[in-house]
Amino acid sequence: MYHYDELDQRLVDERVEQFRDQVTRRIAGEITEDEFKPLRLMNGLYLQLHAYMLRIGIPYGVLSSVQLRKLAHIARTYDRGYGHFTTRQCLQLNWPKLEEAPHILAELAEVQMHAIQTSGNSFRNITADQYAGVAANEIEDSRIWAEIIRQWSLLHPEFSFLPRKFKIAVTGSPRDRTAVKFHDIGIVIRKNEKGEVGFEILVGGGMGRTPMIGQTIRAFLPKKHLLSYLEALLRIYNLMGRRDNKYKARIKILVFELGIEELQKLVEDEWNQIKDGPLALPQDEIDRISNQFAPPQWKKPQAARLGAEVQRLKNPAFADWVNVNVTGHKQPGYAIVNLSLKTLDAPPGDVTAEQMDGIADLAERYSLGETRATHEQNLVFAYVQEADLYQLWRALDELGLATPNVGLISDIICCPGLDYCALASARSIPVAERISRRFRDLRRQNDIGGLKLKISGCVNACGHHHAGHIGILGVDRQGEEFYQITLGGSADENASIGKIIGPAFSSEDVVEAVETIVNTYVDIREEGEAFLDTYRRVGEEPFKERLYPELTDAAA
Amino acid sequence: MVLQVFTANRVCDGIVVFLAEDGNWTTSLEECRVIGDGGALKQAMATAEKAAEYAVVADPYLIDVIEENDAIRPIRYRERIRAYGPPIHPDFAKQAIPAATGL
Numbered sequence: 001m002y003h004y005d006e007l008d009q010r011l012v013d014e015r016v017e018q019f020r021d022q023v024t025r026r027i028a029g030e031i032t033e034d035e036f037k038p039l040r041l042m043n044g045l046y047l048q049l050h051a052y053m054l055r056i057g058i059p060y061g062v063l064s065s066v067q068l069r070k071l072a073h074i075a076r077t078y079d080r081g082y083g084h085f086t087t088r089q090c091l092q093l094n095w096p097k098l099e100e101a102p103h104i105l106a107e108l109a110e111v112q113m114h115a116i117q118t119s120g121n122s123f124r125n126i127t128a129d130q131y132a133g134v135a136a137n138e139i140e141d142s143r144i145w146a147e148i149i150r151q152w153s154l155l156h157p158e159f160s161f162l163p164r165k166f167k168i169a170v171t172g173s174p175r176d177r178t179a180v181k182f183h184d185i186g187i188v189i190r191k192n193e194k195g196e197v198g199f200e201i202l203v204g205g206g207m208g209r210t211p212m213i214g215q216t217i218r219a220f221l222p223k224k225h226l227l228s229y230l231e232a233l234l235r236i237y238n239l240m241g242r243r244d245n246k247y248k249a250r251i252k253i254l255v256f257e258l259g260i261e262e263l264q265k266l267v268e269d270e271w272n273q274i275k276d277g278p279l280a281l282p283q284d285e286i287d288r289i290s291n292q293f294a295p296p297q298w299k300k301p302q303a304a305r306l307g308a309e310v311q312r313l314k315n316p317a318f319a320d321w322v323n324v325n326v327t328g329h330k331q332p333g334y335a336i337v338n339l340s341l342k343t344l345d346a347p348p349g350d351v352t353a354e355q356m357d358g359i360a361d362l363a364e365r366y367s368l369g370e371t372r373a374t375h376e377q378n379l380v381f382a383y384v385q386e387a388d389l390y391q392l393w394r395a396l397d398e399l400g401l402a403t404p405n406v407g408l409i410s411d412i413i414c415c416p417g418l419d420y421c422a423l424a425s426a427r428s429i430p431v432a433e434r435i436s437r438r439f440r441d442l443r444r445q446n447d448i449g450g451l452k453l454k455i456s457g458c459v460n461a462c463g464h465h466h467a468g469h470i471g472i473l474g475v476d477r478q479g480e481e482f483y484q485i486t487l488g489g490s491a492d493e494n495a496s497i498g499k500i501i502g503p504a505f506s507s508e509d510v511v512e513a514v515e516t517i518v519n520t521y522v523d524i525r526e527e528g529e530a531f532l533d534t535y536r537r538v539g540e541e542p543f544k545e546r547l548y549p550e551l552t553d554a555a556a
Numbered sequence: 557m558v559l560q561v562f563t564a565n566r567v568c569d570g571i572v573v574f575l576a577e578d579g580n581w582t583t584s585l586e587e588c589r590v591i592g593d594g595g596a597l598k599q600a601m602a603t604a605e606k607a608a609e610y611a612v613v614a615d616p617y618l619i620d621v622i623e624e625n626d627a628i629r630p631i632r633y634r635e636r637i638r639a640y641g642p643p644i645h646p647d648f649a650k651q652a653i654p655a656a657t658g659l
Contacts, residue, residue: 026567026611027611028611029609029610029611032608032609033567033608033611033614033615047565047614049572049637049638049642050571050572050638050641050642051565051569051570051571051572052569052570095570096570097568097569097570098567098568098569098570099568099569347644418633418634418637419637419642419643419644419645420642427643429644430643430644433644476633480633481633
């Protein structure tokens with residue numbers, strides 16, 4: 001993984017001291033909340049419903065065990081013993097004290113971490129494929145390019161006050177796991193007809209109150225031009241993006257208002273002036289960064305892998321976990337292991353400090369000391385030898401992290417909702433919990449098959465409900481929580497935005513509504529058809545008829 | 557006039573607090589100052605503004621409350637959650653949650 005050089009370290013250390021001074025002045029009453037707010041947000045510190053909240057950046061979700069142990073220590077020492085993984089592969093702490101926030105940042109800096117630009121109108125954490133470097137059909141490792149973009153975008157002087165926040169994702173696989181089409185800029189590593197590797201650049205995707213799917217602004221961009229092209233695109237957005245209305249300030253609105261062709265022309269004109277300037281990437285610099293992500297020395301598949309095979313035959317619980325949570329690796333003898341953070345015991349994405357320590361130990365023993373966070377709020381071990389799978393499973397099970405539900409209906413993306421969030425309209429975590437309980441039977445979950453259910457507690461859509469095969473949006477109706485259901489969304493390479501199926505359901509009725517939707521699918525699916533396939537084949541009508549018999553009867 | 561209480565987040569740790577009878581800020585609704593008329597409101601507002609100026613609390617504002625069985629509870633659902641803590645973490649509850657709150 002990438003290690004800070006002297007410059008990276010100095011920058012982060014200096015920021016800690018600067019923030020320490022700002023906090024001291026705030027507590028002394030020398031600066032007002034209005035003056036302090038932009039300063040704390042630049043360091044990822046929000047003021048939420050119950051307390052401050054600190055969002056810690058994890059570039060492209062990759063954590064060393066040293067870093068993970070530090071996060072556990074921080075959660076224990078300065079917070080309430082747990083953290084929450086987010087859809088930007090970050091970690092949030094829900095109870096930090098302002099007076100201790102500088103200590104937390106100083107501890108983070110010791111392990112090459114910070115919370116800079118995890119809030120505010122600038123580049124947010126750059127995300128990448130959690131299977132980068134190990135996926136079987138990958139064109140190239142997306143972490144390399146996410147790191148290059150991270151270095152360019154961190155404290156970029158021209159883009160520190162963009163019209164609105166800005167999210168970038170990079171994927172290097174034909175199978176998208178990053179929700180790349182729902183980003184302000186999505187970068188897809190592609191091979192052209194000459195066999196050269198470069199990028200397809202998508203722009204204007206996003207969720208929130210105006211969900212949009214990103215459009216291609218450049219079908220193929222040579223590698224060395226990545227930063228100059230991004231600079232040109234950001235420059236046009238910075239100049240033309242709307243600053244008069246917060247809800248129209250994201251780049252998706254500019255793309256919508258200008259049209260993709262017009263924006264493309266403006267960007268190309270700008271780019272042609274700067275493309276061969278200082279931002280053109282020299283090959284030796286690309287090589288320097290790539291080397292930090294060089295593949296490890298793979299070991300030969302061990303004969304002992306047969307042991308795992310035998311256990312799989314003998315032990316159905318282990319077999320379930322292998323079938324659902326373990327994925328093929330590009331290297332023979334290795335496997336990718338998903339750790340589910342969707343248990344019945346905690347909100348989606350939450351981990352205790354003890355679990356973090358346990359994961360860090362297991363990563364060291366079984367996965368080269370590295371853990372990755374996914375945008376779906378789970379974790380990944382990317383370098384597990386098949387021979388170790390059985391031992392690893394037993395250890396994860398002891399930590400409560402072996403729930404075999406990754407990609408199934410109880411693997412729910414869920415925002416913090418009104419339990420924590422100052423912006424929320426309704427609670428979301430308890431809905432996720434009730435749905436998980438309703439579908440707790442693993443055989444049933446497996447029979448239902450791949451199904452992405454996503455829940456947001458307000459229109460800002462942090463729970464990605466627009467991209468859920470089944471999406472649930474919490475709304476406030478005169479002080480009562482209601483839940484609107486959308487069907488047919490998808491965040492993968494064939495992205496789509498879910499469609500509202502009908503009137504919202506009360507908190508009491510929403511789980512039964514999900515049950516009805518799932519049962520409808522099970523009744524009408526054809527052989528081998530996943531939920532989304534069925535929905536795309538039959539449309540909304542069969543679901544609507546079963547969900548709202550009164551309405552459809554009246555219409556007939 | 558409806559009953560009201562001043563609430564805010566404490567600057568040093570962000571915790572939810574209410575303006576108390578004695579002019580301090582308390583996490584307990586039992587100790588909060590209930591404002592029932594214009595005169596009391598004016599006085600409380602001056603105290604709250606001072607507390608914001610001296611960075612004791614951030615962004616104080618008024619919430620509507622009702623008195624039931626000798627206990628004060630916020631009317632809005634959101635404010636009940638602020639007062640009692642996240643419902644998914646009853647272990648973090650700062651005070652006894654009245655049965656009527658629906659949390």
